[in-house]
Amino acid sequence: MNKKLLLVYLIILIILIIIAQLIIPKQNKENNLVTEQLKKFSYYKKENLSRYLSYKQLNNNLSINEIITNVNIGLDNPYYTNIKETTIKDPILILVNKYNYLKDNYIPSNLETINEKYSTSQLKLVLEAKLAFEQLSEEASKHNLNIKAMSAYRSYTYQETLYNRYVQKDGSIKADTYSARPGHSEHQTGLAVDVHNTVLPYTSFDKTNEFTWMKENAHKYGFILRYPKDKTNITGYDYEPWHYRYIGIEHATYIYENNITFDEYYIKYLDK
Ligand SMILES: [Zn+2]
Incomplete structure (x- = not known):
């Protein structure tokens, strides 16, 4: 295999790893923060946590209250799904x-x-x-x-x-x-x-x-x-x-x- 090409691949891989290292902890930190806020609501449901987090990412304009309510209603899924x-x-x-x-x-x-x-x-x-x-x-x-x-x-x-x-x-x-x-x-x-x-x-x-x-x-x-x-x-x-x-x-x-x-x-x- 072409050594130069191999080197390019290696560099790209290293860059990707570095980016991931920077992004993942930031995302985790954000999720932890949101999770703490979510837990304060009496109608928070543990089993819906991952749905709250994905819904929050898609609807950043909504309040935590709205995130929980909408997901609990089922609105993170299209109508007539998860019925x-x-x-x-x-x-x-x-x-x-x-x-x-x-x-x-x-x-x-x-x-x-x-x-x-x-x-x-x-x-x-x-x-x-x-x-x-x-x-x-x-x-x-x-x-x-x-x-x-x-x-x-x-x-x-x-x-x-x-x-x-x-x-x-x-x-x-x-x-x-x-x-x-x-x-x-x-x-x-x-x-x-x-x-x-x-x-x-x-x-x-x-x-x-x-x-x-x-x-x-x-x-x-x-x-x-x-x-x-x-x-x-x-x-x-x-x-x-x-x-x-x-x-x-x-x-x-x-x-x-x-x-x-x-x-x-x-x-x-x-x-x-
Ligand atoms: Zn009617």
Whole structure:
């Protein structure tokens, strides 16, 4: 072999070793520092450490809090990857999103039909959510506002039909931005309700006085706007001014006051 060439290779190798020696300790030092900061959060998960560190490198603009929350939600992976069956400790606080699903045979045990006065068709919600929704709608009517349910509990099979129809129409990439895959729909929990004011189409609900009222009052009845305009990167869904989720007054009030999503709230306070 050409001696000169061998020498060049040797020099390159030595340079690479020197660079590595300089970079690796710096990276390790940085990682150690980040790790110390991560550990201060109560929702830090040891098993997610390497994911926090890689996510931090790709998203240096995010705070440590955001790094932990997003990774715990699953956002360091594309939607619908690393999915798992959701854990049900309290059936009112089920988390269903693009990383947590309900089995095809999950049907809430206490579904009740919403009084037709507050609904535009025969729709069901879990008893607590149904009663709260009826109260909400009744109170709104006292202010001459018309808030009616137009979609509530949906079975796995119904969601499957709905999603497949959207995929046929728009393709799966587009459909995923506005429709949940079967098992991943909050409507299967019996705790989500889509509303309209019966005048404008539901997609224009945010242009109504009813929406303005909902924004300030839904939490008082235990409901939250589940897919807000400025949180699409966390929820993974387009803005849905018509979709409300029941979680009870205490949790809904916290979410309202702190302007966070249920996904974040769940990771921080319920995922113990
Ligand atoms: Zn909905």
